[in-house]
Amino acid sequence: MPRQVDHDQRRRQIAEAVWRLATRGGLEDVTLRQVAAEAGVSARLLQYYFGTRDELLLGALEILNDDAEQRARERLAKLGEAPGMHAIVRGVLFELLPLDEERRSRHLVYAAYFVRFLTDPALAKVAQGAPRALENLVTGLLVQGQQSGQVPLNINAAAEAAFLVAGAEGMQSSVLLRQRSAEDAIAMIDHQLARIFTTTNSA
The missing domain is CATH 1.10.357.10 (Tetracycline Repressor, domain 2)
Structure with missing residues (x-):
């Protein structure tokens, strides 16, 4: 061992x-x-x-x-023993952003792999499933939020999840390049989540 x-x-x-x-x-x-x-x-x-x-x-x-x-x-x-679905979704999305030195270093490595993702089939296979897996995860969390009264039932969970994941991933490069601050990226994520988690039980 x-x-x-x-x-x-x-x-x-x-x-x-x-x-x-x-x-x-x-x-x-x-x-x-x-x-x-x-x-x-x-x-x-x-x-x-x-x-x-x-x-x-x-x-x-x-x-x-x-x-x-x-x-x-x-x-x-x-986040604690029983965080609200809002906090969980927020935490998942924050993993896609270079908000501290550890995550910044990780996303710099991913950026270095990007060209290889485009040209190497083996690496491309690893990369291709990641966004869909994240979308499915966030979709499931939003559905749970609907079931527990934290997200309105008229929200399209799958569409919102795709938008949230794409938005967070899209901000990676601008934060890495310091075109946008980490605080600005957080504020944009929070703005979108406030639009989705509109009920009183969303904490």
């Missing part, structure tokens, strides 16, 4: 090296040798854990996604 934990830690060490290189200069020209040097391991050990360059990029992305999901769960857990 301890041996497996060591393997996981080593894979994460290498993945974090990929992330650092991605945020500094993108991924188009990154080599296995550069990643090995950044991670402080031999190229042979890197290939043992991940194989080819493409497999390394895919593996590092999968670890990043797992890490993001875990951090999101931790932040949502801090």
